[in-house]
Amino acid sequence: MAAPFDRTDDSVVVVIGTGAGGGVLAGELAQKGISVVALEAGGRYLPEDYINDEWDSFGQLAWTDPRTTSGDWRVAKDFSGLPAWIVKAVGGTSIHWAGASLRFQEHEWKARTTYGEVQGANLLDWPIDAAEMAPWYDLAEKKLGVTRTNDLPGLPGNNNFKVFEAGARALGYTEVNTGHMAINSVENDDRMACQQTGFCFQGCKWGAKWSAAYTDIPRGEATGNLEVRPNSHVARILHDDAGKVTGVEYFDADGDLQMQKARIVCVAGNSFETPRLLLNSASAMFPDGLANSSGQVGRNYMRHTTGSVYATFEKPVRMWRGTTMAGIIQDEARHDPSRGFVGGYEMETLALGIPFMAAFLDPGGWGREFTTALDSYENMAGLWIVGEDMPQETNRVTLNHDVKDAYGLPVANVNFDNHPNDNAMRDHAYGQAVKMYEAVGATRTLPTPPYPSTHNLGTSRMSERARDGVVNRWGQTHDIANLFVSDGSQFTTGASENPTLTIVSLAIRQADYIAREMSSGTL
Numbered sequence: 001m002a003a004p005f006d007r008t009d010d011s012v013v014v015v016i017g018t019g020a021g022g023g024v025l026a027g028e029l030a031q032k033g034i035s036v037v038a039l040e041a042g043g044r045y046l047p048e049d050y051i052n053d054e055w056d057s058f059g060q061l062a063w064t065d066p067r068t069t070s071g072d073w074r075v076a077k078d079f080s081g082l083p084a085w086i087v088k089a090v091g092g093t094s095i096h097w098a099g100a101s102l103r104f105q106e107h108e109w110k111a112r113t114t115y116g117e118v119q120g121a122n123l124l125d126w127p128i129d130a131a132e133m134a135p136w137y138d139l140a141e142k143k144l145g146v147t148r149t150n151d152l153p154g155l156p157g158n159n160n161f162k163v164f165e166a167g168a169r170a171l172g173y174t175e176v177n178t179g180h181m182a183i184n185s186v187e188n189d190d191r192m193a194c195q196q197t198g199f200c201f202q203g204c205k206w207g208a209k210w211s212a213a214y215t216d217i218p219r220g221e222a223t224g225n226l227e228v229r230p231n232s233h234v235a236r237i238l239h240d241d242a243g244k245v246t247g248v249e250y251f252d253a254d255g256d257l258q259m260q261k262a263r264i265v266c267v268a269g270n271s272f273e274t275p276r277l278l279l280n281s282a283s284a285m286f287p288d289g290l291a292n293s294s295g296q297v298g299r300n301y302m303r304h305t306t307g308s309v310y311a312t313f314e315k316p317v318r319m320w321r322g323t324t325m326a327g328i329i330q331d332e333a334r335h336d337p338s339r340g341f342v343g344g345y346e347m348e349t350l351a352l353g354i355p356f357m358a359a360f361l362d363p364g365g366w367g368r369e370f371t372t373a374l375d376s377y378e379n380m381a382g383l384w385i386v387g388e389d390m391p392q393e394t395n396r397v398t399l400n401h402d403v404k405d406a407y408g409l410p411v412a413n414v415n416f417d418n419h420p421n422d423n424a425m426r427d428h429a430y431g432q433a434v435k436m437y438e439a440v441g442a443t444r445t446l447p448t449p450p451y452p453s454t455h456n457l458g459t460s461r462m463s464e465r466a467r468d469g470v471v472n473r474w475g476q477t478h479d480i481a482n483l484f485v486s487d488g489s490q491f492t493t494g495a496s497e498n499p500t501l502t503i504v505s506l507a508i509r510q511a512d513y514i515a516r517e518m519s520s521g522t523l
Helices: 022-031 054-061 074-078 106-115 130-144 159-170 216-222 270-280 354-360 368-375 420-439 500-519
Strands: 013-016 036-039 068-070 226-229 233-239 245-251 257-261 264-267 305-312 345-349 380-387 396-404 410-415 444-448 483-485
Touching: 013 022, 013 245, 022 036, 022 216, 022 226, 022 500, 054 354, 068 074, 106 130, 130 500, 159 345, 159 380, 159 420, 216 226, 233 270, 245 264, 264 270, 264 500, 270 396, 270 410, 305 420, 345 420, 354 368, 380 420, 420 444
Parallel strands: 013 036, 013 264, 036 226, 068 410, 264 483
Antiparallel strands: 233 245, 245 257, 305 380, 305 444, 345 380, 396 410
16 A cells, blocks of 8 residues: 655646546556556445445445536436436446447547538547557457457346347347457456346446456555545646646545645546536636636537337346346447438447336336336346437536535536437437337337436547647647546547547556656656
């Protein structure tokens, strides 16, 4: 365990947030011999602490601090205080994620070039591409133990997958399997194989699913170069008269304001808390917030085009048994504008337990239609849609000065309107999923609106030119050389794939860059 670093030690790298971005970055830097202080707003839990119960687990892990919402999206109406289900704990949302680990397709790095002008969308090409990212993806797949890579077998298919696969084949889909999952199909990396318990979203009690909480972070601590401070809520990032960041102020577990000096600050607070922190760090020199000369901080929020389809059958499926999301159809992930939209989508198996099914199937609805659906729960199969949504400047995170958190800081307001492309894609996906389930004898199909469980992307996006975004190709802010963004906030576009593998790949690459720049003395 690292001896604590002194709060006046200005040689340390401060990493804010310990999820797939921050947790991996902190661990990688520590392995390279760099002193790191990781500040995490939440507590610390390990597999033995996780709870195999949906509501209790949500209470233990979820970020339930106040937020507000606006815009035409369903979530603003149904879950106005919960725009997304993210985790507040050491390990971040890598505790709650389902494990799907997919590489972006080549064209998705260059959405502006590939899709052309899409009215109302603020599309931009990433300043990096598939060839540059390939070696970093290789490292990330090894780190995460992704199935179907590096000779690791795929996971077994549960009943939910068998129904899903049969429906897919009936429609002529060919790219269907139990997915590339960061869940051990065999014993690997000193962690056991998946026990098929089915509580993937509640934290894997077996440690079979990769999470920064019990892999990268403890390994970083074992080097003596990483100190993790849980229950440390960062309030603002500080800078000197030259505009370089010098440290951070944070509230500790007792609610007292502390200051930690830093050589470099890396922000990895998810796509809400990262821009919120940059905006809350406004000063006389940076009146619009840090790294915001472009006005793009908080803008271009993406959450993937999502939705679910459930179907009931004559016989029991018991979809809740086995790995929650080990099942994917990738045939629709291609770019094919003849379908009426740009970009594509994945369909992935999904099962919710009865408590969440009651909350999410038809929020606020308790009629006969709803109760009969729950009556057939045992006979139900389900899937989730994940598609590329369009970045829009007006989809953004701003500060709500009328609502303050426990520390008196303005909370994030999340404004989101669906783009016509998102709606066209979702409708197409609903149609295909319904056809798929009907092809294998569904007695009823239930397309459901998107819930707060989502992928948060954008809000501090990567761009070639400073005026188009917030960070450069290394996640380094255009405006301040020793300030980095290290999470999904830096995504220029969302692609159709679950984002964690790309977040991890970028974090490994960023650690390599930071270490190189520090040793050459440029940082």
